Amino acid sequence: MKLSSTRDRARIVSYKEAIFQGLAPDGGLYLPVSYPDLSDLFSRLEGSASFLDVATELSRRLLGDELSGDDVEKLCRTAFPFSPRIVRSENHISILELFHGPTCAFKDFGASFLATSMELFLANESRRAVILTATSGDTGSAVAQAFKGKNLIDVVILYPSGRVSPLQEKQLTAAGGNVHALEVRGSFDDCQRMVKEAFVDPDVNTILPLTSANSINIGRLLPQAFYYVYGRSQYANEQPVRICVPSGNFGNLTAGIIAWKWGLKTEGFIAATNVNDVVPEYLKSSVYTARSSVHTYSNAMDVGDPSNFERILSIFDNDWSSMRKVIEGAAVTDTETVETIGSVWERTGKLLDPHTAVGYCAAKRYLAETEDKSEILVLATAHPAKFSEVVQKSIGSSPELPDRLAAYLDKKKVATMIGNTTGELKSFLIETLK
Numbered sequence: 011m012k013l014s015s016t017r018d019r020a021r022i023v024s025y026k027e028a029i030f031q032g033l034a035p036d037g038g039l040y041l042p043v044s045y046p047d048l049s050d051l052f053s054r055l056e057g058s059a060s061f062l063d064v065a066t067e068l069s070r071r072l073l074g075d076e077l078s079g080d081d082v083e084k085l086c087r088t089a090f091p092f093s094p095r096i097v098r099s100e101n102h103i104s105i106l107e108l109f110h111g112p113t114c115a116f117k118d119f120g121a122s123f124l125a126t127s128m129e130l131f132l133a134n135e136s137r138r139a140v141i142l143t144a145t146s147g148d149t150g151s152a153v154a155q156a157f158k159g160k161n162l163i164d165v166v167i168l169y170p171s172g173r174v175s176p177l178q179e180k181q182l183t184a185a186g187g188n189v190h191a192l193e194v195r196g197s198f199d200d201c202q203r204m205v206k207e208a209f210v211d212p213d214v215n216t217i218l219p220l221t222s223a224n225s226i227n228i229g230r231l232l233p234q235a236f237y238y239v240y241g242r243s244q245y246a247n248e249q250p251v252r253i254c255v256p257s258g259n260f261g262n263l264t265a266g267i268i269a270w271k272w273g274l275k276t277e278g279f280i281a282a283t284n285v286n287d288v289v290p291e292y293l294k295s296s297v298y299t300a301r302s303s304v305h306t307y308s309n310a311m312d313v314g315d316p317s318n319f320e321r322i323l324s325i326f327d328n329d330w331s332s333m334r335k336v337i338e339g340a341a342v343t344d345t346e347t348v349e350t351i352g353s354v355w356e357r358t359g360k361l362l363d364p365h366t367a368v369g370y371c372a373a374k375r376y377l378a379e380t381e382d383k384s385e386i387l388v389l390a391t392a393h394p395a396k397f398s399e400v401v402q403k404s405i406g407s408s409p410e411l412p413d414r415l416a417a418y419l420d421k422k423k424v425a426t427m428i429g430n431t432t433g434e435l436k437s438f439l440i441e442t443l444k
């Protein structure tokens with residue numbers, strides 16, 4: 011697989027180089043240089059293939075020049091002990107549940123594939139790496155769970171003391187072993203600043219092989235494309251299917267568009283946002299105006315300037331009208347989100363988390379406002395129990411915590427408290443990991 015930066019399509023790197031770099035040196039984001047036509051494979055899948063089969067076959071086609079057949083198989087088997095599940099909901103709407111991984115959110119797919127592919131490349135070269143990352147909660151817990159037990163990788167996660175939920179804190183701090191949690195006396199912005207400064211610090215960099223694992227890493231996007239292929243394969247080939255994606259930083263939608271570039275058969279995508287709707291606004295007006303984010307019930311989508319939009323623009327060569335042919339935009343308010351959770355619960359007995367509810371509301375609206383008779387597949391990005399306050403507001407009671415989440419609450423928190431200075435972070439890194 012060959013990749014290049016959105017800002018310099020001429021400088022080519024391999025998948026391995028791209029995942030260890032994260033961001034391209036010119037500040038751009040990595041994207042495939044070209045898209046193989048996989049439509050023959052897709053049309054053969056119809057219903058019978060498991061998610062693991064789909065992931066393995068796609069990884070073989072895409073990464074076969076960098077990983078042996080055995081390594082590809084090991085990669086997918088290790089990364090995906092969990093699968094998406096499709097659930098028929100009501101007339102024309104189905105849900106692709108992406109929350110059956112360790113932290114009950116779709117980010118488990120990307121984090122797990124990235125962690126496992128890094129470990130494989132490192133093992134082949136007898137190298138090690140240190141992942142340094144800051145989190146406000148959810149991304150960090152997916153990273154902690156994905157990298158836990160990887161022998162060649164140490165992970166250092168900074169989080170703001172007192173500002174993550176008790177469950178998130180346990181998921182960040184109870185992994186132990188190679189996952190080091192740093193509880194910072196400061197804000198999330200402090201954590202991000204400290205990480206940024208450590209990355210460019212010569213003392214740290216001469217001693218430690220630092221790398222990042224944040225959400226712009228192509229190693230997290232690529233495996234997300236696999237579940238679009240799997241989800242689509244659960245319908246007959248001739249069935250028109252449109253895919254609705256609850257979106258914040260637009261990584262998930264970018265992965266869907268990559269699958270579409272490989273020849274995935276779809277009528278198009280619905281990009282559903284909360285009131286942080288800069289992309290739906292762009293699709294309507296052709297003008298992109300970044301702004302500060304506002305807080306909503308679907309808080310993992312509170313993004314005012316989504317970083318992956320640069321990738322989407324690049325895939326469509328900055329052409330607004332061709333993007334509009336493939337992507338519909340829809341913005342959903344908190345009131346509509348709560349109403350959707352309540353009404354879907356009443357009609358179908360199915361509970362949605364607030365992010366999935368944004369997608370579901372957009373799908374319903376689309377079906378009501380158009381003549382389109384396509385099936386709509388709504389991606390369910392998190393388990394409703396992760397957002398029990400909003401669910402409580404909608405239906406008057408709280409969903410039960412799945413066992414694998416409840417189990418974290420009994421685990422022991424192990425974290426090192428530090429102040430909000432880069433000096434303290436440097437000392438920890440050098441003393442603990444050199």
Ligand SMILES: *Cc1c(COP(=O)(O)O)cnc(C)c1O
Nearest residue numbers: 257258259260261262310391392
């Ligand atoms: C991260 C996240 C999203 C948004 O996904 P993007 O790839 O950033 O668009 C939606 N729902 C949940 C639950 C998330 O954690």
